[in-house]
Amino acid sequence: MTPAPPPAPPLEIHDLTVAYDRRPVLWGIDVVVPAGKLVGIIGPNGAGKSTLIKVCMGLVPPASGWVKLFGDPLERAHRRVGYVPQRESVDWDFPVNVMDVVLMGRYGKLGWFRRPRREDREAARASLDKVGMLPYANRQIANLSGGQQQRVFLARALAQDSDLYFMDEPFAGVDAATEAAIITLLHELRDRGKTILVVHHDLPTARNYFDLLMLINMRLVGFGPTDQMFTTELLQKTYGGRLTILSEVAEAVREKGYP
Amino acid sequence: MSTRPSYARLLPCLLVLSLLLPITALAASAGGSWEDPAGFLGRTLRFLSLRDPAVRFAVAGAALLGISCGLLGTFLVVRKLALVGDAVSHAVLPGVAAGFLWSQTKSPVAIFVGAVLAGLLGTLTVGWIRRTTRLKEDAALGLVLAGFYAVGICLVTMIQRLPTGNKSGIDKFLFGQAAAIGSGDLALMGVVTVLSILATTLAYKELLISSFDAAFARAIGLPVRLLHEALMLLLAFTIVSALQAVGVVLVSAMLITPAATAYLLTNRLHRMLILAAGLGLITGITGCFLSFLGNNLPTGPLIVVSATFLFGLAFLFSPQQGVVVRWARRRARRHRVARENTLKTLYHVLESRSFHGDDVSLGELAQRRRETLEDAAREAQALVRHRLARLHPDGQSLILTEAGRQRASELVRNHRLWELYLTHAADISADHVHEDAEKIEHVLGEEVVRKLELRLNYADTDPHGRRIPVPRAASRPNPEPGASRDPLPPAAP
Structure with a gap:
């Protein structure tokens, strides 16, 4: 019996450069994320953390380099990827209730024109229950607190039943109880073999929350087990002022045009 | 809020709104047949019997338009594209004129093609300006709207001065003329309406998610951009099919007003679609009716006036967001708090004499609350009206009822x-x-x-050393529904 080839890693990023309006925001990122890990993406404001996961999800085009999910280009991996966007990215006055939003997590698997079936509703209810929001299923989303809105987004991602999750600042502006509930849930997902990448910007909690840390400041400063990343040198490199040259060059590129 | 609108609550809204319209019909007809009630009735019957072919065409057209505009308008409103409807409707005018010039007649096909192309060119220009300059969407829309419209007006004026060709009716595209709707126009409206209904029912889920959360929709692999362009194409179709009836200037109101009204009446997108289509239908037919009664007042503006009238009603009386309703709710809450404060004072008076005797005189009440006897009497009346207390036969003292006593101790x-x-x-x-x-x-x-x-470990005294009462039945209904039924650990806002 020949040994099966090892499964492709959930996320592989190769020599990725991203530019907004011709101005580079991420330079030459190379990362291979192993399966079953909870990964924190850490870095100062404007470091390109959100941009990185947006490229992985195909929301922002790369200037060069490529991203593979489970060994496939994004177009063939949509169904294995879940997403929690930033809470402010949607209009919370939109005429939908909590259940409608969570059901959206099932749309990717349903495909075009098919209506959610009974099992989709069951899955959505189970996800709502997991985040403690089942009693709010019929509530209009405008009547939720920030923490509750975040829980709804998380429930929608759970309903996606993906193998790889990208979460953009899920802890931003939520209360302590919600933060604790979310991190418990993330650990539970990780223990079931899911891979989760979380954009996070609170350094002290990052140490306890994540298995692996990705330190980013317009480039990849470091990627590895959390305790190995928490060195003065690496953090200094990530948050310190040593990158002024990089941003100066980025500005020059914007003015003179990307080659 | 725990109160959510159901169809059961929406249908009466619709019914009341539609019943109110005939009243305005009476008012609108004041000029013509008002002094002649028999004439008014006759005309009403003639309208309802749909005997005149012109009336039949106008009513069918307005009804179809109401439905398609309501459906499309709903997506414009929830996607914050209301101004886009306005811009596209103005941008089609040069296309109408060009189609006319090209075919040299008022050929519906040529005009349709020209108008759709011009409308799409308008939306593409808006997107192009927005993407390549620092100008924001509103400025781009304003530019395109006015620029295209101006070109259109010039072309239309030129056509009217042409020595040759059948140029009659080209100016009707500015304000519309429902009475001139022909069978070709009607067929076009029918096709567009069927397309709108098919698109919104078949691709409901895709349109919902790309409207609510475009990034998420793209992340699950939906072609969001394509969906948007398809919606814009359908919008252009709808607008062009509506030109004959209401004209370029008022089409945007047909799109936005019923949808905005529906937005005030419901919290769910599918209900909003149904409501907007229903309102479009009702106001379309009402507009025709008013026009028929009112000695040939133009149909398009009357449709828009009816729709705006219904919006005004929803704005004032919508169960959730209506201005008057909210004012009444606030007022009721203020009065309840005032009554409860009176109850509390009565409790304090009774407590101060260790609950000996049941009645509290109005004088005691006034003294405690540091107010005049008149105020105390008014407050006593409020309690009596709500059966929280009754007046002693002598009219000078209050006795708490069981309910009043209960609420006071709570x-x-x-x-x-x-x-x-x-x-x-x-x-x-x-x-x-x-x-x-x-x-x-x-x-x-x-x-x-x-x-x-x-x-608090069932403590029985407060920080000032007074007893905390234990109301008898703790299971009375919550006075403010939904105020504090919170099964979760309270999440900070």
């Missing part, structure tokens, strides 16, 4: 529990807690009270 309990909680759990000094408790006492629900009691 309020005092809430007040004292809250004071105790603040001093214990939040370390606020005892002389700072009264003001806060004065407000909180009115909103604490039984469920929170249970939690407070548990947390």
Whole structure:
């Protein structure tokens, strides 16, 4: 019996450069994320953390380099990827209730024109229950607190039943109880073999929350087990002022045009 | 909020709204047949019988338009594209004129093609300006709207001065003329309406998610950009098919007004679609009716006036967001708090004499509350009206009813529990807690009270050493529905 080839890693990023309006925001990122890990993406404001996961999800085009999910280009991996966007990215006055939003997590698997079936509703209810929001299923989303809105987004991602999750600042502006509930849930997902990448910007909690840390400041400063990343040198490199040259060059590129 | 609109609550809304329209019909017809009621009735019957072919065509056209505009308009409103409807409708005018020039007649096909192309060119230009310059969407829309419209007006004027060709009716595209709707126009409207209904029902889920959360929709692999362009194409179709009836200037109102009205009446997208289409249909037919009665007042503006009238009603009386309804709700809450404060005072009076005797004189009440006897009498009347207390036969003192006694002791309990909680759990000094408790006492629900009691170990005296009363039946309905039924650990806003 020949040994099966090892499964492709959930996320592989190769020599990725991203530019907004011709101005580079991420330079030459190379990362291979192993399966079953909870990964924190850490870095100062404007470091390109959100941009990185947006490229992985195909929301922002790369200037060069490529991203593979489970060994496939994004177009063939949509169904294995879940997403929690930033809470402010949607209009919370939109005429939908909590259940409608969570059901959206099932749309990717349903495909075009098919209506959610009974099992989709069951899955959505189970996800709502997991985040403690089942009693709010019929509530209009405008009547939720920030923490509750975040829980709804998380429930929608759970309903996606993906193998790889990208979460953009899920802890931003939520209360302590919600933060604790979310991190418990993330650990539970990780223990079931899911891979989760979380954009996070609170350094002290990052140490306890994540298995692996990705330190980013317009480039990849470091990627590895959390305790190995928490060195003065690496953090200094990530948050310190040593990158002024990089941003100066980025500005020059914007003015003179990307080659 | 725990109260959510159901069809059961929406249908009466629609019914009332549609019943109100004939009243305006009467008013609108004042000029012509008002002095002649028989004539008015005759004309109404003639309209309802659909005997005149012109009426048949106008009504069918307006009804179809109402449906397609309501559906499309709903997506414009929830996608914050209301101005796009306005811009496209103005941008089609040069296309109409070009189609006319090209075919040299008022050929519906040529005009349709020209108008759709011009409308799409308009939306593409808006997107192009927005993407390549620092100008924002509103400025781009304003530019395109006015620029295209101006070109259109010039072309239309030129056509009217042409020596040759059949140029009659080209100016009707500015304000529309429902009476001139032909079978070709009607077929076009029918096709567009069927397309709109098919698109919104088949791709409902895709349109919903790309409208609510475009990034998420793209992340699950939906072609969001394509969906948007398809919606814009359908919008252009709808607008062009509506030109004959209402003209380029008022089409945007057909799109936005019923959808905006529906937005005020419901919290769910599918209900909003149904409502907007229904309102479009009703106002379309009403507009035709008014036009028929009112001695040939133009149909398009009358449709828009009816739709705007219904919007005004929804704005004032929508169960959730209506201005008047909210005002009434606030007023009711203010009155309830006032009554509850009176109840509390009665309790305090009774407590001060260790609950000997049942009746409290109006004088005692006035003295406690530091107010005039007239005020006290008015407050007493309010309690009597709500069966919280009854007046002693001599008219000078109050006796709490069972319900009043119950509520009074709940309020005092809430007040004292809250004071105790603040001093214990939040370390606020005892002389700072009264003001806060004065407000909180009115909103604490039984469920929170249970939690407070548990947390405070069923303490029986407040920080000032007074007894915390125990109301007999703790299971009375919550006075403010939904105020504090919170099964989760309270999440901070």
